[in-house]
Amino acid sequence: MDYGMVATMVRAGLTTDRVVRLGAELADEIGFEHVTPTELAKRCGVKTASLYSHVKNAHELKTEIALLALAELADLAATAVAGLAGKDALVALANVHRDYALEHPGRFTAARFRLTPDKAVTSAGVRHAELTRAILRGYDLAEPHQTHAVRLLGSVFSGFVGLEAAGGFSHSTPGSQESWAEILDALDVLLRAWPRTK
């Protein structure tokens, strides 16, 4: 190969893992939907074609970033909730989601990327459900109510944070922080008064 004068080729030393990690950083900076092989290659200091040694294609790249984000979020959640119970645990878990979304918007979007069923079951998504279930132990909910409550909490976390990130609350008062706090209060109340008629 001809590198002009004497320029020795310096390898970037990439691995699949490192590429995905850099992809996640990039997602936070330019948005998950703008993470493309071309853009990521620049960030890695490598030609676009070279990425294909590490990742199969653009879609798999996004999938890998999604799995990374899910795992990262599950780790953070597990740590935040450790040793807590009841409302404290609920608030901690909720805030992990919101903080993560505000700090890592690209990764958070990635975490909601649609996975194929086979990828989904081996993902950290499962741990998320288990964690939520764990904090519900502080409330007195038998099945199937517990599952319904898990789904409600997942919906609220995902929904609120998604709308907030999309700017849905930014053009009205009061600020979203206040709504968040009151909504968590309300959820705590609700979980203790969960309707069991039927």
Add this chain to the structure above:
Amino acid sequence: MDYGMVATMVRAGLTTDRVVRLGAELADEIGFEHVTPTELAKRCGVKTASLYSHVKNAHELKTEIALLALAELADLAATAVAGLAGKDALVALANVHRDYALEHPGRFTAARFRLTPDKAVTSAGVRHAELTRAILRGYDLAEPHQTHAVRLLGSVFSGFVGLEAAGGFSHSTPGSQESWAEILDALDVLLRAWPRTK
């Protein structure tokens, strides 16, 4: 122009409105993210470049589909809620969202497409907030609690339906329909017992 033998050119007779409407149909069939000028042109029976007489670019096309979906959803919601109050109204509004998402997945995704602030304020998004607020009149919530509750409802609708559409509930029991019903019960209970401490 040379159309070979005698073939007379037959116009498709497109208008911006029709293009956007066809784009919405296409979104439901192949997914909002796969709606591209190229694909839509095929559907319209026209060459790709010709679309640009009707829509500025790919991004504006998506924006227009989003605005269409928001307006459609707001219309449906207004009709569904008319004459109802309290829990009936709540359930009706909630089901409009879920049914719309199941029937028109592409449009529903479109409705969550990020709009620029100026587009957002003139969109039907505003009507959605008003409708939700109207429903809360059946519950006794003064400001700022009402705003917080509006945001919770929006979060739950958006979050639950989004997760359901993404397949989030499809690999566990019970079915999502049961969770939905119980969650609506729970929200009704919550709105009547909304915490007002502080």
Add this chain to the structure above:
DNA sequence: TTCGTCTTCCTAATCTCATTAGGTAAATCC
């Protein structure tokens, strides 16, 4: 009817991005 204008649609060209094929050289293992 015929003229003029407006608008729809086309061809052609350009640019960017994803992806594959095939080769070179650095790193690694024996």
Add this chain to the structure above:
DNA sequence: GGATTTACCTAATGAGATTAGGAAGACGAA
């Protein structure tokens, strides 16, 4: 130190977005 592996490159292809410029249908006015 030689062979294998692998990180990386150049080159080519193909698809999608977008623009420029032109032809021909639609439609109103004379």
